[in-house]
Amino acid sequence: MKANYMDKVYTALIEKQNYAPVIDNNGQRIQYEGMRIVQKILEGKFILVELLDADCLSGEQIMKKLEANRSNLAKMGSPSVFAFQVFIFNSEPDEGKMQLIKQGQMEDVYLKKYLPCISVDLENRKVNKLYDLPIQTEGLENILNLMLGLDVVNADVMNDNDIRINTERLGESEGPPNFLAKVPYVTYCLMIINIAIWLVMNIYARIKNIDVSNLFIPFGAKENFSIMSGEYWRFITPIFLHADLEHLFANSLSLFVFGRIVEGMYGHKKFTFIYLAAGVIGNVASFMFSTYSGVGASGSIFGFFGALLYLWVENPAAFRRYFGNNILIMIVINLAYGFASPGIDNFAHVGGLIGGFLTSGIVKLKGVSNKLLGRSVFIAATIIVVILGLYYGFNNSRNRDYYIERGKYKELVEMADSGKWKEAEKLGEEIINMRPERNDIKLSTLYNIAAAEASQGKYDEALETAESVKKVDAPKGYYLRGLLYLDTKQYELARQELNEAVKLNPEYKEEVDQYLKQIEEELR
Known part of the structure; x- marks a missing residue:
């Protein structure tokens, strides 16, 4: 009975309230016999709901769990956090446990961290808020009551009324806190394609007894003379070519790490568009400013950074919550290293970064009311950047x-x-x-x-x-x-x-x- 109730509440929160399941690094939902966890990101706020089988927890376990939660909340960053603990009992809760639950709650207005608790009595069909905090989440309460078979007001409400902030999921799919796609198969496919092409080129070079570098241009490297001669497909083919094993390994590792994050945020189709478009724009930038031939997926990798920067613009609270300043520091370091190191096509990196940002504004994480962040603005900006880039590339001295x-x-x-x-x-x-x-x-x-x-x-x-x-x-x-x-x-x-x-x-x-x-x- 209890497991069934927890599953129904869990599903309803996801389907009706825009919550998303929390998943681990392997893409699996964190879901145990006595616990279910969901979360959602609001503009400037993070809401977490834990559904707990309270009958399986001793008083000491409840006390330690709440103590650990308070400690974790105190260490978290700047966004406001509401970590709701829903203790589900088969029948009338033990008074001792209820007292511990009430005492274990947290309200830190200065840190903007809250640990409110709710109890559910399945036998008597009661939902009790145990906190005196000036917040109410009608959506959560309605779902808890609805799954008990009780009449509720506006059961399908889609907002947390007293928090009063519209909430929309960050991506197409159920975006977890670490933004990892459940199965980032596009990322894996791209890695396989890059590795396969590298193997084919090296095997062919060995059979023909030639240096593999002689195959770069025939296989589609960015080469300005060929592009100006009409081989425009060279803006995209370099994305899948790599100079050597070290180059392949570095880009594959970056694709594995950041690709899964961006694919989890934007979804498979949007991710593919960002990857290819950022790579093309990166090669356009390289064509504009460098006559050296080039290969590699680095422009697309920097496109991921651009996509994360777009999250910073569209949803700064979520960006700070999950990335802080780490991404910004990483971008600066990588660009500085590229400019300081000979042989690195940093023009492609900068172009990919810009391309990833612009195309992310086209596909979007969610609807944005700000006209400056509207899809049409980013479409126009992308078209202008590409046209001007190509014009300059074909006409510069x-x-x-x-x-x-x-x-x-x-x-x-x-x-x-x-x-x-x-x-x-x-x-x-x-x-x-x-x-x-x-x-x-x-x-x-x-x-x-x-x-x-x-x-x-x-x-x-x-x-x-x-x-x-x-x-x-x-x-x-x-x-x-x-x-x-x-x-x-x-x-x-x-x-x-x-x-x-x-x-x-x-x-x-x-x-x-x-x-x-x-x-x-x-x-x-």
């Missing part, structure tokens, strides 16, 4: 020069070496129109254009191109024009240009002297 050097400039040199002057001239002009910032690329490209034009007999155009060289490097421009005039047998003009080149840069003297000697011989 760093990526543009990298793309030119790795692709079109390399092709230009090959065309010039093979004497394809018409094609070289056209490609060179295309490169200049892309406005490269690096002077070495500009100069070399203009030189190849001038050579292509001269080789086709377009000396007037070649001289104009050489004039453009002067704007980048004046000595080289004069030197090039001197050679063009020499080639067209305009010796006096050639001599003037070459002498000017030596004046501006004496390093040309040895070569210019040879050309001047040639000019003197031609003029005799």
Whole structure:
């Protein structure tokens, strides 16, 4: 009879009052024969209800339990805590036990910690509040009475009326205090996928007798030239690649620790969206600011931190209750370590952190009345961040020069070496129109254009191109024009240009002297 009553109350509190069961680190509900525990987080308050089989407890056990609870409450952090103890008796409670229960209650207004007790007499169908505290939880009392078969007022009430704070569960599922999903299967699946891909790459590398690092780009690493060439899928594939065993282990451990927390908070589908979106935004950030190729799930891992930061914004009381300042300190330390250590793509970390925060605001833990935290605000912010990030990434000089050097400039040199002057001239002009910032690329490209034009007999155009060289490097421009005039047998003009080149840069003297000697011989 008693176990049945406890189960009914336990279920009703979860279904009708938005309580959630407390679970252990293995994802199992903490539920014993003589005890059931549920909890819920309010805005700034934490409510705990323990259903206890009082007949199985001696007076000394009741006294020690309440004493331990008072001690634990005194050590807890800043949120207000109401830890209701419901002692359930088969019949009229023993007066000695009742006295101990009443004496064991706690009311600390300064610490905002309360330990109110309620007794239930199943035989006589009585529910008695044993505290004189100025609080009433009609929802809890109604459920206790309802399960006894008594008439109650507003049995389906969804608020704790005298506490007067709306309560909504933190996540899609029944979120426990440690935020661990009962079965975080998405986290485990992601770990398996990462490990499997790492094994495939390493086995393949061993079979082919090649270094596994040679497989990163073919397998989908973030590589700016490839992205600018149209391989946009490289924003997502790096999330599943890892450089070495140490890299894989570190990210797998972080995924195991923080993934279970975030998956427990947001639920499986939302968690998957946050993980992938944060990884993509992290790779967009890396694409914007780094030309180095990159692999790893670090952007997604930092997305978890962003998701926890969103909890800090949406429900600061719950954040302080379960994390305190630990997460903030951890984020700062990880970012500082990333900036101080060579070889770490901290741009992806920062991007993942921002991405995790923004996408958490899209999927949300619960409804938020504050318009600044509305879903539409976060959707708009995410779209703006991604669009601006991609625009900057595809148009900044760093990526543009990298793309030119790795692709079109390399092709230009090959065309010039093979004497394809018409094609070289056209490609060179295309490169200049892309406005490269690096002077070495500009100069070399203009030189190849001038050579292509001269080789086709377009000396007037070649001289104009050489004039453009002067704007980048004046000595080289004069030197090039001197050679063009020499080639067209305009010796006096050639001599003037070459002498000017030596004046501006004496390093040309040895070569210019040879050309001047040639000019003197031609003029005799």
